[in-house]
Amino acid sequence: xxxxxxxxxxxxxxxxxxxxxxxxxxxxxxxxxxxxxxxxxxxxxxxxxxxxxxxxxxxxxxxxxxxxxxxxxxxxxxxxxxxxxxxxxxxxxxxxxxxxxxxxxxxxxxxxxxxxxxxxxxxxxxxxxxxxxxxxxxxxxxxxxxxxxxxxxxxxxxxxxxxxxxxxxxxxxxxxxxxxxxxxxxxxxxxxxxxxxxxxxxxxxxxxxxxxxxxxxxxxxxxxxxxxxxxxxxxxxxxxxxxxxxxxxxxxxxxxxxxxxxxxxxxxxxxxxxxxxxxxxxxxxxxxxxxxxxxxxxxxxxxxxxxxxxxxxxxxxxxxxxxxxxxxxxxxxxxxxxxxxxxxxxxxxxxxxxxxxxxxxxxxxxxxxxxxxxxxxxxxxxxxxxxxxxxxxxxxxxxxxxxxxxxxxxxxxxxxxxxxxxxxxxxxxxxxxxxxxxxxxxxxxxx
Numbered sequence: 001x002x003x004x005x006x007x008x009x010x011x012x013x014x015x016x017x018x019x020x021x022x023x024x025x026x027x028x029x030x031x032x033x034x035x036x037x038x039x040x041x042x043x044x045x046x047x048x049x050x051x052x053x054x055x056x057x058x059x060x061x062x063x064x065x066x067x068x069x070x071x072x073x074x075x076x077x078x079x080x081x082x083x084x085x086x087x088x089x090x091x092x093x094x095x096x097x098x099x100x101x102x103x104x105x106x107x108x109x110x111x112x113x114x115x116x117x118x119x120x121x122x123x124x125x126x127x128x129x130x131x132x133x134x135x136x137x138x139x140x141x142x143x144x145x146x147x148x149x150x151x152x153x154x155x156x157x158x159x160x161x162x163x164x165x166x167x168x169x170x171x172x173x174x175x176x177x178x179x180x181x182x183x184x185x186x187x188x189x190x191x192x193x194x195x196x197x198x199x200x201x202x203x204x205x206x207x208x209x210x211x212x213x214x215x216x217x218x219x220x221x222x223x224x225x226x227x228x229x230x231x232x233x234x235x236x237x238x239x240x241x242x243x244x245x246x247x248x249x250x251x252x253x254x255x256x257x258x259x260x261x262x263x264x265x266x267x268x269x270x271x272x273x274x275x276x277x278x279x280x281x282x283x284x285x286x287x288x289x290x291x292x293x294x295x296x297x298x299x300x301x302x303x304x305x306x307x308x309x310x311x312x313x314x315x316x317x318x319x320x321x322x323x324x325x326x327x328x329x330x331x332x333x334x335x336x337x338x339x340x341x342x343x344x345x346x347x348x349x350x351x352x353x354x355x356x357x358x359x360x361x362x363x364x365x366x367x368x369x370x371x372x373x374x375x376x377x378x379x380x381x382x383x384x385x386x387x388x389x390x391x392x393x394x395x396x397x398x399x400x401x402x403x404x405x406x407x408x409x410x411x412x413x414x415x416x417x418x419x420x421x422x423x424x425x426x427x428x429x430x431x432x433x434x435x436x437x438x439x440x441x442x443x444x445x446x447x
Contacts, residue, residue, distance in 0.1 A: 015211065020290075021142070023290060024359050025360070043291065046368070047288075047295075047370050048111065048371045048372075049297075049300065050169050050373060050375070051300045052301045052303045052376075053305065054378055056378075056379075058072070059072040059075070060072050065402050067082055069087075073341070075087070076344075077341055077347075078347075081392070084355075085392045085401050085402075086391040086392075086400075086404075087390055087404040088391065090386050091407060091420060092417060093384070093387070093416070096113075096384050099115070104166050108165035109126060110373070111128035111170070112125060112418075112436050113421075113435075116165055118161070123162060123164060124175050125171055126171065127174055129425065130145060130170050134295055136429075136430040140294070143190055143293040145170075145297075147181065148181055148284070148296065151302045151305060166303035168299075169297055170297045184241055187280070192204045226357075277300055284350065285357070288354070304321055312342055318332070324380065325379065336380075347370065362394070369395040372390040373388060395427050399446055414440050419442040422438055426441065
């Protein structure tokens with residue numbers, strides 16, 4: 001992208017120490033730029049949403065196609081969104097399948113298909129697909145990519161290997177994970193602050209109020225509504241972060257902090273997991289809407305997660321790891337199902353948020369591609385012979401939903417997840433001859 005195109009396409013509301021990027025709007029090029037219709041087309045955004053420890057295989061299935069698709073109990077929350085998703089079975093990472101470590105050897109390589117080092121003194125895996133994209137297109141946005149999570153990195157050893165493997169799916173290099181951010185306040189600050197020292201106790205919208213008032217009369221009716229909805233979403237996130245901070249929760253910033261990048265005390269663990277997850281997903285929506293980044297990963301939990309699901313009715317305070325490694329105890333398996341459904345509902349929440357945002361005749365959902373997956377299939381058995389995968393979004397018109405693709409049933413000799421990653425990267429304009437263990441694209445996924 002040349003400098004002229006970049007200046008004409010990007011629009012900001014500016015205030016003291018703040019540059020708030022505006023969402024894509026039809027009216028803006030009419031009075032501010034020289035974009036051609038092609039240049040003004042909304043960009044494609046990509047996010048991977050991960051949950052740990054797999055699913056109960058007996059409950060993870062789909063039948064039929066289109067609006068008539070039926071889903072197993074674990075995937076049942078997808079039912080209202082059947083025509084928006086592609087349900088994929090049978091793909092796997094060969095190096096993960098062969099790795100003797102049932103968790104660390106099958107998590108860090110989820111998005112690379114690489115071998116995970118078995119030498120505890122040598123942290124090494126492959127560069128993940130999202131970071132390959134970041135290197136190629138990250139310079140087009142203020143934030144090259146976002147690696148988000150709910151649980152912090154763990155540095156202890158498990159089965160002789162570093163838990164850094166279990167804490168990260170996004171890897172900038174084979175030996176260094178991308179910095180995973182679990183503090184929503186810091187993510188929010190990176191999206192709205194221009195680095196000139198905005199005070200954390202001052203509303204972003206108050207800072208850009210005058211420019212907002214000057215801009216509104218220049219917009220068409222549809223764009224005025226879009227601007228109002230966008231600013232309301234910013235205000236909502238501000239209020240929620242402020243409230244969380246006052247409650248001394250990790251989800252929010254503390255207004256008294258002068259340096260938001262200072263690590264908070266270890267005892268400030270999220271007290272409300274569901275709210276924390278939704279806030280992180282909302283920040284992905286905001287980042288995509290502002291075009292501050294086009295690439296994101298979000299780990300809803302770490303592998304070997306100690307997340308407590310007591311907030312789910314009937315889960316009785318059990319830890320995620322215990323629920324997913326349950327020895328087929330009926331009561332624990334029932335709770336395992338509840339956690340599966342809860343994670344799927346996080347995807348549907350994100351989908352609906354994206355669907356509700358108009359981008360000039362198409363939605364933000366239409367212009368996004370979501371990859372929803374776990375690093376194990378059967379969590380209880382540590383099964384890595386296939387991965388649970390759902391694709392969602394329109395991918396700019398390239399992804400047709402309402403389909404189930406089963407590469408096991410087809411007897412396809414190309415079952416490599418990295419083949420899917422090559423196909424995804426093609427859609428985003430990054431074409432490689434080979435990635436991970438694959439040199440072929442996955443057929444039948446994109447138009």
